[in-house]
Amino acid sequence: MIDLLSYTCIGIGIFFSFWGTSHLLTQRSVLFKLHSLSVADTLGSMSIMFGLLLKRPREWPLLLLAIICLALWNTMLGYVLAYCASGEQKYE
Template sequence: MVEFLSYFCMVVGLVFWFWGTWPLLGPRSVLFKLHTLSVADILGSIAIVFGLLLKIPKELPLLLLALLSLAIWNTILGYVLAYCARRSINQ
């Protein structure tokens, strides 16, 4: 059961990655595209790391550090990219 849940989380993570990439092809604004991509990327990455945590629980400290780093890094990177995109649009 844990094995199935682990693979399910990893597949959900991959679905989030592709779901966030798909709007890049649309005609929406750059900020909308960046927001969609960053949210889907962080959710997908967290789902994949959680699936790995279920698969190899002895690596708990390392995978928790990875989850924390993903949450902080992706959030800050999303804000920086949005700020740069907004600034280049206004010039």
């Protein structure tokens, strides 16, 4: 049962990764593309990490740290990329 749940989480994570990448091919704005890619990538990566956590429960401190770092890093990187893509930088 745990293996099935683990593989389901990993499969959902892979699906989110491909789904976020597919938004890059649309005709929407760059900010919309970056937002959808960063959200899907964050959810996909966290789902894969959760699936690995179910497979390897003894490694929970490292995998929990990886989930927290993914949540923080991808959120910050999304804001930085959106700021850079918006073209509102002021060089002083």
